[in-house]
Amino acid sequence: MNEQLYSQFDDFVKGISNKDKIALIHDIDPDGICSGVVTHHALQRLRGRGIDVVHHQKPGEIPLTKKTLEVLKNKKITKVITTDKAVDQEPEIVEDIAQFADVLIIDHHKVYFDFNQRKYPHRILLMKPQILGSPVDPSRYCTSKLAYDLWSRHVDLEDVAWKACPGIVGDIAYASWKNFVDKEIKKYKGRTPKNPFDNIFGRIAELISQTECYDYRQMKKVFQILFTARRPHEVLNSSLKKYAKVIQKEIDYYAKNVKKLAEFHPGKELIFYFLKSAHNIKSNLSTILSMKYPHMTLITCADQGTFVALSLRRQDQKVKMNDLVEKALQGLEGSGGGHIPAAGGRVTKKDFLKFKKRILEML
Numbered sequence: 001m002n003e004q005l006y007s008q009f010d011d012f013v014k015g016i017s018n019k020d021k022i023a024l025i026h027d028i029d030p031d032g033i034c035s036g037v038v039t040h041h042a043l044q045r046l047r048g049r050g051i052d053v054v055h056h057q058k059p060g061e062i063p064l065t066k067k068t069l070e071v072l073k074n075k076k077i078t079k080v081i082t083t084d085k086a087v088d089q090e091p092e093i094v095e096d097i098a099q100f101a102d103v104l105i106i107d108h109h110k111v112y113f114d115f116n117q118r119k120y121p122h123r124i125l126l127m128k129p130q131i132l133g134s135p136v137d138p139s140r141y142c143t144s145k146l147a148y149d150l151w152s153r154h155v156d157l158e159d160v161a162w163k164a165c166p167g168i169v170g171d172i173a174y175a176s177w178k179n180f181v182d183k184e185i186k187k188y189k190g191r192t193p194k195n196p197f198d199n200i201f202g203r204i205a206e207l208i209s210q211t212e213c214y215d216y217r218q219m220k221k222v223f224q225i226l227f228t229a230r231r232p233h234e235v236l237n238s239s240l241k242k243y244a245k246v247i248q249k250e251i252d253y254y255a256k257n258v259k260k261l262a263e264f265h266p267g268k269e270l271i272f273y274f275l276k277s278a279h280n281i282k283s284n285l286s287t288i289l290s291m292k293y294p295h296m297t298l299i300t301c302a303d304q305g306t307f308v309a310l311s312l313r314r315q316d317q318k319v320k321m322n323d324l325v326e327k328a329l330q331g332l333e334g335s336g337g338g339h340i341p342a343a344g345g346r347v348t349k350k351d352f353l354k355f356k357k358r359i360l361e362m363l
C-alpha cells in the first residue's frame with residue numbers, strides 16, 4: 001500500500017473548507033455517475049454542503065476540454081474533482097486548471113501520466129488503484145468502489161453504499177466485490193440471480209446507460225435522481241424508465257440477430273459488428289455480447305457523422321483492448337483507450353477501412 005499517497009489524499013480532504021467552490025467532473029457511464037454521486041454525498045457530510053458545480057462532458061470526450069476549463073474558470077472554482085475519467089491522457093490541460101484550482105483525480109483507467117511523481121506539495125493528486133498499491137485488478141477496482149473507500153476514510157457513507165453498486169455491476173466488477181454488493185442487495189430485500197445485470201443494481205446500471213444511449217444530455221437528471229433517492233427502487237421506478245424502454249428494444253434486436261448481422265472471424269477469434277441504430281447503443285450492446293462471447297474480441301462500430309465510434313471488448317483478457325485500439329489507430333485520425341477488457345474510441349470515416357485492416361492483421 002502506498003501510505004504516502006493515502007496521506008496526501010487525507011491532506012486534500014482536510015484542506016477542504018466551506019469557502020471552497022468545488023466542481024465535479026464525472027464520466028457519464030454508470031461507474032462515472034455512481035462515483036460522482038458518492039463523492040457528492042461525501043462532500044455534503046464533510047462540510048455541510050455538497051459539490052457546487054456538477055459538470056460532465058460529451059460522450060467520447062475523455063480528456064478535459066477547453067470548454068470545461070472555461071466553465072471552471074468562470075465559476076471561480078477552487079477545487080476540482082474528477083471521477084472515472086482518464087484525464088491524465090492530456091496532462092497539459094490539467095496543468096492549466098491547476099493554475100487556479102487544486103485537482104483530485106479518482107480513476108481506475110491505465111496510468112498515462114503520473115502527476116504524483118512531482119515534489120510534494122503539488123496541486124494535482126492522482127488516485128488510481130495501481131498507484132495506491134491495490135492487489136485488485138485496476139479495471140475491476142472501479143471508481144465507484146474506489147471513491148467509496150477513499151471518502152469512507154473521513155465520513156460514514158454506509159447508508160449510501162448501495163449507490164456505488166450500479167457502478168460496480170456496470171463495470172463488470174461484481175465478481176470482485178460480491179460480498180459488498182450482496183450485502184446491499186440483502187438490505188433492500190433483492191435477489192442475487194446468476195447474471196448480476198438481473199439484480200437491482202444491475203438493473204439500475206442498465207437504466208443509467210440506456211438513458212445515456214438515448215440522450216446524454218439527460219445525465220444531469222440521472223445524477224440528481226440517484227443523489228436524492230433514498231432506496232434503489234426509487235431509481236428503478238423513476239421517469240428514466242421511458243428512455244430505457246426505447247433503447248432496450250434496439251439492443252434486444254441487435255443482440256438477437258448478431259449471427260445474422262455481424263461479421264464472424266473464428267480463426268482470429270473476432271466479431272466485427274457495424275450497427276445502424278439511431279441511438280448510441282454500441283457500448284451497452286458490446287458489454288452484453290462480450291459476456292455471451294467472453295473468448296472473442298468483439299468490436300462494435302457505429303456511424304457518428306464524420307467519425308465512426310468504436311467499442312472493444314474481450315472478457316478473458318487474452319488480447320488487451322486498450323493496446324489494440326491504440327496501436328490500430330496510430331497515425332490515423334482518431335483517438336481511443338481504456339481498459340484491458342474494455343476500450344473505446346473513434347476514427348474518421350476516411351480512415352475506418354485502414355483501421356479495420358490493421359485489426360485483422362494484428363489478431
Ligand SMILES: [Mn+2]
Pocket residue numbers: 031032084108142143171
Ligand atoms: Mn469505470
